[in-house]
């Protein structure tokens with residue numbers, strides 16, 4: 311089995327990038343949010359945040375079933391990639407976007423101010439990166455800085471990495487922003 315995961319904070323371009331990558335590789339693309347919905351794993355509603363709450367046990371079961379066919383190749387994108395069975399994973403790409411650019415992108419969506427702040431903070435800290443490293447280990451997790459790239463350019467970068475065999479490099483917005491004395495612009499307290 312060879313699953314290619316595309317993860318990242320909301321607004322980093324997962325859905326768009328995964329779609330293009332899937333069509334270039336002629337591989338089916340699964341969106342975790344869609345899978346959760348189709349599998350009846352969205353069990354409650356978080357009214358304050360205006361989103362559904364995913365039953366993680368239910369989604370883990372759905373993912374086990376989905377990845378059980380060892381001959382199949384899949385691109386899986388979404389916000390809960392660490393729930394995908396580790397044994398099925400070949401590549402993990404975590405999309406990263408500079409917090410300033412991400413803030414602009416998310417503000418253009420119908421996101422509340424709180425939701426923008428929450429997601430920008432998660433990107434500064436690198437929550438998705440840390441979760442992915444925890445779940446899949448250093449060697450499989452590659453980070454793509456999409457700040458200055460279009461979605462097709464991000465896909466080209468992913469495909470180049472898949473061919474090159476080079477080691478992953480890490481992105482650390484927190485240290486960069488601290489060095490520039492800009493951390494307070496992005497973290498509340």
Ligand SMILES: Nc1ncnc2c1ncn2[C@@H]1O[C@H](COP(=O)(O)OP(=O)(O)O)[C@@H](O)[C@H]1O
Nearest residue numbers: 319320321322323324325326456459460461464
């Ligand atoms: N380099 C890039 N890669 C992907 N999306 C980008 C890029 N630059 C800007 N975008 C824009 O960012 C927005 C978020 O993309 P989307 O795929 O919905 O993200 P996600 O699924 O991670 O929330 C889209 O409007 C997309 O056009």
Ligand SMILES: [Mg+2]
Nearest residue numbers: 323324325326
């Ligand atoms: Mg998306």
